[in-house]
Amino acid sequence: MERRHDIDALRALAFALVILYHVAMYYVAGWDWHLKSPHAAGWLPAPMRALNLWRMDLVFLISGMALALLWRGGSRWALLRQRSWRLLLPLAFGMVVVVPYQPYAQGVANGLVAPGFGDFLLRYYTGGPWPAGAFDGAHVGVTWNHLWYLPYLWLYTALWVLALPLLESAAGRRLRAAFTGLRGARLLLPVLPLMTYSLLLWPQFPPTHDLVGDGWLHAVYGTLFLYGWWIGLDAGLWAELRRWRGRAAGLALLLLVLYLPLRAAAPVDGIARLGLRLLADLYLWSAILAILGWAHHALNRPWRWLRWANESVYPWYVLHQTLIIAAAVWLAPLALGPVLEPAALLLATVGGCWALTALIRRSDRLRPLFGLKPRAPLPRPSPALPAAPAARNA
Template identity: 55%
Template sequence: MNRRHDIDALRVLAFGLLILFHLGMLYVAPADDWKFHLKSSYLAGWLEYPMLASGFWRMDLLFLISGMAVHFLRGRQRLPALAWKRTVRLLLPLLFGIAVVVPIQPYVQGVSNGLVAPGFGTFLLRYWTGGPWPAGAFDGWQYGFTWNHLWYLPYVWLYTMGLLILLPVLESERGQQLLGRCRSVRGIALLVLPSLPLLAYYLLLAARFPINHAVYQDWYAHAGYATVFFYGYVLGTDAGLWRELARLRRHALMLAIGCFAVRYVIDQLGNWVDLSWLPHPVLVTARLWVQALRFMYAWTAIAAVLGWGHQYLNRPFRWLPYAREAVFPWYILHQSVLLAVAYGLLPLRLGPVLEPTLVLLGTVGGCALLHEFAIRRSRWLRPLFGLDARSRVRSLRQPAALPSQAQNA
């Protein structure tokens, strides 16, 4: 199977967007609506809509790409081997991350909240023994520990195991017929139909099961993320669907921009005009259309990213083998590095331009140095960050021969 460079590139860019999003969480206002482990004194209300513009679909895109990985790996491995490979690749970094990488995050949050005494060594010993902690000390205090941004790993593992259980059915004759019908969708249906289940989950589950990223009772999040994960498996490398996404890329982009713009106007109208006088059925219908626009925007944005990416990124960029290997360690590291840098810089009050610039540079620099000089050069550290024990990448200037798509998926 030839390597799909566009999917590799999109995975790298999607995780890069995650770094920018978490940087924005330090500065976006209002703070009560955009809670984060730390908040700068330089809050900006104008950041809210750029944050929403990516926040509606960035995690869905990552889960979709993760679903594609199962498709790629299944082409080379039997189910037990595939289940073991994904378990080691996902849960080993999760456990290591909870114990070693993440603790700086609850520490800086707890100290900033005034509920944890300064002194990281003392905190770490208490953290490793399960607390207990004062109520509200940090996100996840009630469990004694937290996985914070690493919640993505157990969720991907759960959906992977669920999909592997279903694979014998999906790979049966009737299953292949069903997948064939899904893969035959074309035109405007491809830009509309996948958003409808996501809207239905919101209407049926969101109010009853608010997103908590704790696995338990997170049914709304599970429904949406598992569905787009399955979309990724169905999409896989189907040539017809990818050609259609590339053909529809301009339509998808215009629809996404239009849906977001209309939703923005409606939001602003609600802020400027008192609409409470409208009949209740009219208000309910209006809210339904606003949410429909949200999920239509999310899916068409993903379709646009996939279509434009397939058109222009499916080539062997010289930087891509190195970035492909670096992306998982950077994901594991980035939020801890960001918060550690911000914890040191925020009290200095360096201003609304210099402060975020230095936080970003410190985050990127810290991840780059740790990956290049510690993780990728150590055979025992590499598996703890989701990598094979031996690197398949020689250098940026002399990349190794490209392996199959299943490697490092």
């Protein structure tokens, strides 16, 4: 099968954007996060909102594409076992080892957790209890924080495995063919289920990332995961996405220019808020169409950095938010100001991810804890052949 370099590159760039977004969350004015800088930036909410409306939606759609690339028509249960190992083991390890510093730093900053990381861990590993609002997830006792993506992805993969006979049935194949046969403006039709979820689920199920009570996000992310699986490597649809990339980008930009000022002026509740949500859905899908089309146009080539990025993206994802928070705590007393501090925070996060991932990639014990496959064994040297006897003189 031909290697699709654009999908590999898009996956790496999407997760890089997640890391950059989380660095910016420390500075965006008016938005809650685990820690907040005193150098809040009033100009950040608009670009952050422009990204936030599609960044994780794109990640789940790419995850569906990745499943389509992995699926070879073999045992779906074997594939589920493989994906469970690569998703749930890093989740468990991350929750035990990588994440705990985040609630500790947040609890100390909130004045509801006493300084002393060792004492915090003893209490954390036994489930608390914690004062209300000590950190995100304190009511449960522990948290997975940014690793919420892993159980969600595992859930959608498991549902895909259960639904595969239906998806591969005659009716399922017709539905997939209808999706991949969309052309021109009909490429916008897949937004209709997303709008339906906004009408029926969004008001009752605000995002929680707790897996259990996230009805609206499950509907959206699960549908985009399915869209990604349907898109897969369908040559006709990818050619149409590439052809339509300019119009999709123009539409997304127009919708964003309408959405941002309307959201700033609209009342918090009421029909106007619901209308804005529907406008956001149309912007979300137009942006994804544009991103897929431009990625196929510009990124489908064997970039030199791509092999490294493909193996590094998972450890970077697991590590990055803890490194951001640790670096923020370390930099805060230095009072570097609103320019040097963000630059130093980004540099510390990238440098920490780079250095730790270099160690992880070389360790056979650490690799599975960060979702990496075992290293390919080095080729064994061929045994030396005996020298040929010298030819006799005639």
